[in-house]
Amino acid sequence: MTSPGAVRATAPLPTGVRIGYGSGSVATGAFGTVPGLMLLPYLTDTLGVAAALAGVVVFLPKAWDVVLNPIAGRISDRSTDPRGPRRPYLLKAGLALAACFALLFAGPPLGSQALDTVWVLVLFLACATAYAFFQVPFVAMPAEITDSYEERTRLMTWRVALLALTILLTGASAPAIRDAVGGRDGYRLMGVAVALVIVVGVVGVHRGTRSAPTGTVQPAGGSLRDQLKVVASARDFRLLLTTFVVQALAVGAMLAGVDYVARVVLEREGAATVLFVCFVGPALLLTPVWERVGARLGKKAGYVAASVVLAAGALLLVGAQGLPPALVYVATGLVGVGYAGAQVFPMAMLPDAAAVDAHRTGENRAGVYTGVWTAGETLGLALGPGVFALVLAAGGYVSSTEGTAVQPDSAVTAVTLGFSLLPAALVLLSLGWLSRYSLTARDVEAALAAHSHQEEPTA
Numbered sequence: 001m002t003s004p005g006a007v008r009a010t011a012p013l014p015t016g017v018r019i020g021y022g023s024g025s026v027a028t029g030a031f032g033t034v035p036g037l038m039l040l041p042y043l044t045d046t047l048g049v050a051a052a053l054a055g056v057v058v059f060l061p062k063a064w065d066v067v068l069n070p071i072a073g074r075i076s077d078r079s080t081d082p083r084g085p086r087r088p089y090l091l092k093a094g095l096a097l098a099a100c101f102a103l104l105f106a107g108p109p110l111g112s113q114a115l116d117t118v119w120v121l122v123l124f125l126a127c128a129t130a131y132a133f134f135q136v137p138f139v140a141m142p143a144e145i146t147d148s149y150e151e152r153t154r155l156m157t158w159r160v161a162l163l164a165l166t167i168l169l170t171g172a173s174a175p176a177i178r179d180a181v182g183g184r185d186g187y188r189l190m191g192v193a194v195a196l197v198i199v200v201g202v203v204g205v206h207r208g209t210r211s212a213p214t215g216t217v218q219p220a221g222g223s224l225r226d227q228l229k230v231v232a233s234a235r236d237f238r239l240l241l242t243t244f245v246v247q248a249l250a251v252g253a254m255l256a257g258v259d260y261v262a263r264v265v266l267e268r269e270g271a272a273t274v275l276f277v278c279f280v281g282p283a284l285l286l287t288p289v290w291e292r293v294g295a296r297l298g299k300k301a302g303y304v305a306a307s308v309v310l311a312a313g314a315l316l317l318v319g320a321q322g323l324p325p326a327l328v329y330v331a332t333g334l335v336g337v338g339y340a341g342a343q344v345f346p347m348a349m350l351p352d353a354a355a356v357d358a359h360r361t362g363e364n365r366a367g368v369y370t371g372v373w374t375a376g377e378t379l380g381l382a383l384g385p386g387v388f389a390l391v392l393a394a395g396g397y398v399s400s401t402e403g404t405a406v407q408p409d410s411a412v413t414a415v416t417l418g419f420s421l422l423p424a425a426l427v428l429l430s431l432g433w434l435s436r437y438s439l440t441a442r443d444v445e446a447a448l449a450a451h452s453h454q455e456e457p458t459a
Contacts (some may be wrong), residue, residue, distance in 0.1 A: 020208015252384015
């Protein structure tokens with residue numbers, strides 16, 4: 001009789017399952033990118049909301065997710081749906097996310113800036129709620145699909161490659177769609193287009209994981225508070241999470257700054273699209289390279305290397321005001337090289353921490369682990385635009401309803417530093433926590449071996 005802890009085989013997963021799982025990143029990439037790129041400019045330069053208040057509007061719904069994500073994880077941990085414990089949430093929550101996103105930028109003329117702002121806040125809150133119940137089960141799945149330390153890295157490689165492609169397409173096309181139509185109508189059309197992309201990802205991951213193993217690990221007992229205490233006591237997970245959250249804050253600030261750098265610093269039409277391609281494009285080519293780096297040096301060493309590259313590129317951008325646009329694009333491309341690896345490795349390391357816990361205890365806390373993880377990621381990505389908005393406010397950035405206000409030199413400097421020095425410092429700071437992370441392939445294999453020994457029948 002199979003014990004509660006007997007889960008997935010270590011054999012390689014079919015390519016179809018890898019691609020199917022990875023297609024979920026089409027949805028997460030679209031929602032994770034476009035609001036961070038477009039929502040703050042929409043508020044400050046279309047609705048005329050002051051920078052500091054706009055930062056609060058962008059942050060609050062994400063702060064709600066920080067509370068909601070562990071709860072969503074706990075709920076999905078206890079699911080016994082025969083189609084798989086996570087998959088039903090992917091479809092229902094994912095389609096709800098798409099609908100709410102289309103409405104986010106489609107507010108009717110309410111005749112009041114205050115009402116327009118409330119519309120954005122309420123719809124973004126609805127988006128964040130739906131996203132929690134999609135993202136948490138999605139991120140929890142790798143720990144249950146396979147027991148293989150290496151296979152999880154391969155699975156994350158597909159995920160990050162499709163994530164990068166989605167970020168590239170949506171991040172480059174969203175400003176282009178807005179600019180082609182102009183004004184609020186441009187934002188409305190952009191919102192519908194991105195919502196359709198989200199639907200493609202949702203349907204893809206739901207159908208593509210039909211044949212994926214789901215395992216039989218039993219849900220952990222005790223209250224959610226008890227489980228959070230257990231997760232918080234996992235030292236390596238805590239260090240990895242802190243590193244990732246601080247880096248998510250850095251990435252969130254850079255994403256929020258793209259549109260401002262293009263308009264205020266470079267003053268070039270179409271520069272936002274070029275910057276975004278430079279930021280994300282390298283991931284399409286170099287994600288497999290980072291996988292090989294991880295196989296050769298280990299996941300932790302690969303993560304450190306990617307982080308250093310990311311920080312170096314950001315530091316070069318400190319001189320963006322005086323550099324030719326071509327060099328700004330090159331430095332942004334270097335950031336993109338590091339960003340690719342800084343996505344692959346932590347996503348591959350997270351399932352290791354959750355799986356070691358499951359094999360040690362025979363209880364499934366994957367949803368709680370990933371709920372806490374996505375809560376931290378959400379917090380970092382939300383704080384990024386919020387902190388960037390505060391930098392704008394400190395620099396005296398002038399908001400307007402037409403996006404044509406003349407900015408003082410202090411505002412131009414604030415945009416530059418918020419896009420370069422701030423994220424570079426955050427990434428370098430995060431390495432202090434990563435240096436103390438100690439979980440290795442040997443630890444994961446030892447946990448599996450010990451668990452297998454416990455399952456052997458006794459005379």
